[in-house]
Amino acid sequence: MNTVTGTRDPDLTRERILEAAHALFVAKGFAAVSMREVAARSGVTKSLIHHHFGSKEALWELVKERAFSAYAEGQQAELRQADAPDAALLTNAVIRYFAFLQANPEVVRLFAWSHLDADQSCGRLDAELVRLGAERVRQAQQRGLLRADVNPAHVVTMFVNGCTQWFTARTHHSQWPGVGNDQEYLDDFLKIFMEGLLPRT
Amino acid sequence: MNTVTGTRDPDLTRERILEAAHALFVAKGFAAVSMREVAARSGVTKSLIHHHFGSKEALWELVKERAFSAYAEGQQAELRQADAPDAALLTNAVIRYFAFLQANPEVVRLFAWSHLDADQSCGRLDAELVRLGAERVRQAQQRGLLRADVNPAHVVTMFVNGCTQWFTARTHHSQWPGVGNDQEYLDDFLKIFMEGLLPRT
DNA sequence: TCATGAATTGACCGGTCGGCCAGTTAATTG
C-alpha cells in the first residue's frame, strides 16, 4: 500500500517488509525477531508477510541473499576498476575494504550471524571475490612486487579477516587498554601487513 | 541427583545444568534455546533450573562468565610462563593461541555470540590479557627485536583477530578457492605477520 | 529421632510464537 496515493503497490510493500526485516534481523538475529515485529515495523499485517514471502525462514534467507549480493557486486566493481597490480594497489584495496565495512556495519553483523548459522549460501558469493583478489596478488607476485612464498588466497583471507574482525569485535576492543581508533588500527595493520608482504632481500 | 548412588547432589546438579546450557547456548545462541531444552538435556526439571539459577538470562550470563574466565586464566598462565620476550616468543604465542582456539571451538562461538550481544562483561576479562601481551611486545620493541613504530596493543589485536576470525568464518573459508587447511593458513599468517614486525633496516 | 530447610517435582499461568484460512478489497483483463 502506497501511503501517499492510497493505492496498492505490492512491489513497494515487499520492499518495505524487506527493509524492516533487514533492520531487525541485523540487530537481533533470526531467532530473536518475531513476524509480529516485522509486521509492525513495516506497517503491514503479519498475514501479508506470509502471503509475499511464505515463511520466516524464507524471509531471512532473502534478506541475507539481498545484502550479500549487493556486497559482492560492490566489491567486484571495486576490484575490476583497478588496473596494474602492485603493492600500492593492495594497500588501496585494504583501505577501501576497511572503509566499506566502516560505512556498512550491518554487513558486518549479517556476516557474523551467517557464520554462526553455518550458512553455506553466502560463502559462495565470496568465493568469486576471493578468486579475483587472489588472482591480483598472484600477478603482483609474478612481477616480483610481493613475496612469492605465500598462498595468494591466504593474503586475501588475512586482510579480510583483519578488517572484518576489527568491526565485529568492536565492543571488546573499545575496552582494551592502548587500542586506538579505526584509523590508527588500520595504519598499524597496513604497516605490518604490507611490510610483511614485501619480497625478501 | 547423582544417578549412580541415587542420592541428591545439588553441586553436581548445577554442574550438569551448566554443561547442558553451555552446549546449547554455544550451538544456537541465547534466543534460540529454551529452558525446556536445557532441562531435557541435563535430565532435570525446568523448575529446578529456575530454583538454582533464577532466570534464563542469569543462566546465560553464568555460562559466559565461566567460559570466559576459564579462557582468561589459561591464557594468563601461558603468558606468565614465558620468559625473555623476543620475536620467537611472539611466534610461539601466536602458535599456542591458534592451537587453543582450534582445540576449543566453543570459545570461538561464545565470543561471536557475545560480540553480537554487545556484551561488555567479557571484554573486561580480555583487557588484562591484552595489557600483558602488549607489555611483552613493548619490551621486545625496546630491545630492538620488533619494530617500534607500531602500537603494541594493535600488534596483539591483530594476531588475536587473525586467529579468531579464521575459526569464526570457517564455513566461509572452506568454500574459498585456494585456501588451505588450518596449518597452512597459520604458516602464511606467521610469515607475513612476523616479517612485517621485524625492525626496519 | 525429629524438625528444619534445601532439593526437586509437576501442574499451571498468561502471553507469544509461526502459520493458516475465510473473507474482503482493489487492480487487471478480456
Added chain:
DNA sequence: CAATTAACTGGCCGACCGGTCAATTCATGA
C-alpha cells in the same frame, strides 16, 4: 462492464515460551 486474480485483513489455531507455586522428597544437624 463483468470476471478473474492478486493484495490485503482479522481472527483463530495449537504449540511453545519463561516463570511461579504449592506440594513432596530427602539430607542434615540439633
